[in-house]
Structure formats: C-alpha cells, structure tokens
Amino acid sequence: MIHIHNGDITAAMARKAGFAGEHIAFREALIGGPVREGEEWIAARARFLSDGHGQDLLRTSNALFEQEQMLAATATHDEVVLWFEHDLFCLIHLLYVLQRVPAAKTYLVWHDHPIGELKPEEMWRVYQRRGAVTADMIAIAREAWKAYTAEEPRGLQSLIAKNPREFPFLSDGLALHASRFPSTRTGLGMVDQRILEFIAEGSLDFEALFNRFSRAQPRFGLGDSEIMRHLRGLASRRVPLVTLLEAAGTTNAALGITEHGQGVLAGADDIAVNGIDLWLGGVHLTKENLWRWDPATATLIKGTA
Numbered sequence: 001m002i003h004i005h006n007g008d009i010t011a012a013m014a015r016k017a018g019f020a021g022e023h024i025a026f027r028e029a030l031i032g033g034p035v036r037e038g039e040e041w042i043a044a045r046a047r048f049l050s051d052g053h054g055q056d057l058l059r060t061s062n063a064l065f066e067q068e069q070m071l072a073a074t075a076t077h078d079e080v081v082l083w084f085e086h087d088l089f090c091l092i093h094l095l096y097v098l099q100r101v102p103a104a105k106t107y108l109v110w111h112d113h114p115i116g117e118l119k120p121e122e123m124w125r126v127y128q129r130r131g132a133v134t135a136d137m138i139a140i141a142r143e144a145w146k147a148y149t150a151e152e153p154r155g156l157q158s159l160i161a162k163n164p165r166e167f168p169f170l171s172d173g174l175a176l177h178a179s180r181f182p183s184t185r186t187g188l189g190m191v192d193q194r195i196l197e198f199i200a201e202g203s204l205d206f207e208a209l210f211n212r213f214s215r216a217q218p219r220f221g222l223g224d225s226e227i228m229r230h231l232r233g234l235a236s237r238r239v240p241l242v243t244l245l246e247a248a249g250t251t252n253a254a255l256g257i258t259e260h261g262q263g264v265l266a267g268a269d270d271i272a273v274n275g276i277d278l279w280l281g282g283v284h285l286t287k288e289n290l291w292r293w294d295p296a297t298a299t300l301i302k303g304t305a
Contacts, residue, residue, distance in 0.1 A: 002074060004097060005083045006090045009116040014083065017120035019127065021081070024070055027063065029053065030092045031222075032229065034279045035149050042068065048279075052229050071100040079105050081130060086112040087221025091173040092281075095148065098133065098141040106133040110168065136166045144170060149282035153178070153291055153300050176219055178300050180280055181293040186264050187271035189280075189293070191220060191230055192241075199242055199257050200265055206231070206253040224251065231255070237274045 001021030005011040011025040033048030046061040074080050080101050084090045098106075107130045109115070118126065144167075147155030156174050163171035180189040188196065194217055195209065203209040210227050231253070235244035241261035245254040257265075264270050271287070278285040285291065292303035 001079045001081065002077045003081045003083060004074075004101075005115075006085065006093050007116065010083055013116060013118070013120070013123065017123050019123075021079075026093055026097060027067065028093060028096075029089075029226065030096060031089050031226065032279070034282070034284070035092075036151075036282045037149060053225050071097065074101045074106075077105070079107065081107050081109065081127075082133075083109045083115055084111075085115055085221065086110070086169040086173075087219050088173050088176045089221030089223075089226070091169065092148065092177075095141050095145045098138060099145055101133075103133055103135065103138045107131065108133050108137075112169070134166065140164050140167045140170065144174065147174075148177070151282055151284075153181070153281075153283050157300055172219070175298070177281070178298075179293050179295075181283075181291050181300055182271060182276060182278075182285065182303070184292045184294045184296075184301070184303065185267060185269075187269045187276070187292075188264060191217075191222070192234060195227070195230055195234065196241060196257065196261055196265060199255050200262070204255050206251065206255065209255060228253075234261075237270075239273050241270065 003011070003014055003019060003021055003023045005014065005023060005025050008025040008027075011023045015023050028045070029049060029052075033052060034044050036044070042061060042064045046057055046064055049055050049060050050057040082094065082097060082101070084094045109126055109130045111126055115123065115126065143155070144159055147153070147159055156178055160171050160174050160178065176190075180191055182189055183193065186193060194213060198209055198212045198216075203212045206224075206228065209231075210224050213222070213227060231242060231244050234240065234242045239260045240258050241264060243254075243256035243258060247253060260268075260270075260273065271290070275287055276285050276290065283289075283291060290303040291300050293299075294301055
C-alpha cells in the first residue's frame with residue numbers, strides 16, 4: 001500500500017498515527033508557472049520552481065524525475081490512498097495525480113479542512129470515510145486537467161457551470177482559479193488584489209500578511225512560499241505596486257504600498273502600466289493573449305490591454 005499526501009506535514013502525521021504502508025509527499029506547485037505537458041515537462045517545471053521559489057535547479061530536476069517514477073510505480077501497489085484537501089493548491093495536484101494512478105485500486109481521502117491540523121484519532125476517522133475513485137471521477141478529472149493545461153481557458157467556464165456531483169469542490173476550485181486571471185477592473189488577479197488590500201490595511205510585515213491572507217482566503221491553500229512569490233512579483237514590476245525589504249537570514253520581510261499600488265486600489269489598470277507576462281496553468285497571458293476575469297458576471301472574457 002502507498003499513501004500519497006499533498007505535503008510533508010500530512011505524510012509525517014500519517015506515519016506517526018500508525019497508518020500501514022509507504023507514505024510519500026507530493027512536492028510541486030502546479031498552481032504557478034507553465035503547466036503544459038510534453039517532452040519538456042520536467043525541465044519547464046524545474047526552471048519555474050528554481051526561479052520562483054529559490055530552489056537548486058539540478059536538485060529540483062532530479063526530485064521531479066524521481067516523483068514521476070514514483071507515480072508510474074503506483075501500478076505495482078495493491079492499494080493507493082490519496083490524501084488531499086478542499087483548496088485550489090490541493091485540487092490542481094489531485095487532478096494531476098489522478099492521471100497517473102491505477103483507478104481500479106485507488107482510494108481518496110478528500111477532506112474539507114486541513115488534514116495537517118487533525119489529531120491522530122481524527123485522521124483515523126477521516127481515513128475510515130475514504131472513498132473508491134470511480135470511473136466517472138477519473139473522466140471528470142481528465143476533462144478538468146485538460147481545461148487547466150489548455151492554451152485558452154474556455155473549457156474552465158463550462159466545468160465551473162457543470163458543478164459535477166461526483167467531484168466535490170471541483171466547480172468552486174476552478175472558479176477560484178479563474179479569479180486569479182487579471183480583473184477587468186484593475187488588471188490584478190484575486191490573490192494579488194487581496195495581498196495589496198491587506199498591505200494597505202496595515203499588514204506591513206510578511207508574517208502578519210501571511211496570517212491575514214490564510215484566514216481570509218483559506219480555499220486558495222497557499223503556503224508562505226507562494227505568498228512570497230506573489231509579493232516578489234508585485235515588487236519587481238517596472239512600476240512596482242509594493243515595496244519589499246526581505247530580512248537577511250529570516251523568513252520575514254517589511255512591506256509597503258507604492259503610489260502606483262494605491263492607484264490600482266483606486267481603480268487604475270496595472271496592465272496598462274506594466275503589461276503582463278504570466279502563466280496560469282496552460283495559459284500564457286501577454287498583451288497579445290489576454291484573458292480577464294469579470295467579477296460582476298463571474299466569467300472569463302477575451303480582453304484587451
């Protein structure tokens with residue numbers, strides 16, 4: 001038996017709680033960077049993780065290669081148990097993993113709260129409610145993964161509207177993903193928008209901002225490295241929206257909002273000032289290929305710069 005967990009914390013807790021079998025943490029961040037499968041898959045993902053999260057390129061490439069081998073080897077196990085949560089970060093990983101595991105002997109622990117916060121006895125109760133992965137669920141996962149990795153996001157909208165009963169949280173999760181596309185109002189996705197708002201409201205160090213974001217937007221499922229990646233993006237634009245002073249040797253940083261950041265909060269369009277070069281799943285957003293999220297209608301529309 002092999003257990004695949006979305007993160008090291010739940011894998012360690014499951015081992016400690018005494019669940020039989022091998023426990024593996026799925027380590028990726030498919031919520032960011034180019035996500036288009038093909039011959040260059042590992043190389044492209046390794047470059048993004050190395051650049052975006054400050055990881056060693058060779059070590060990251062090797063780790064991704066080993067992870068792919070692990071997923072291929074799940075067919076040799078008599079049972080595969082997937083441990084994932086109802087947040088966007090987990091959902092994208094679950095969709096990917098479901099393409100790789102043997103459906104006939106795979107079970108899913110699909111919890112609506114962070115598994116890493118559960119006590120051992122609570123983990124056992126959650127485990128007892130695991131469900132078999134069905135053919136319908138696999139089919140929906142394939143459709144959703146295809147939509148997530150497509151060059152255009154048209155397929156996302158139809159899946160959001162379907163809200164398939166066989167796959168809880170899929171519709172809500174994909175709607176969260178769609179909200180990360182630049183807004184028709186400000187040119188910022190929801191994550192960047194919230195970060196900017198929270199800094200303007202007084203979250204002026206990284207710890208305060210991360211805690212505020214985690215409480216306010218838990219369904220994105222973003223860890224500290226993802227929030228920092230967004231902050232660095234906001235601070236490194238040609239005309240920055242925030243100031244970021246990282247404290248050497250610590251995980252903290254002093255934050256501030258710039259005049260342009262204040263202008264965007266007041267309704268200015270950041271894309272008109274800074275342009276855009278952003279990957280969301282398989283979509284490469286540029287001025288020539290711009291899709292925007294309309295908060296008023298909750299739809300993705302082909303936009304203009």
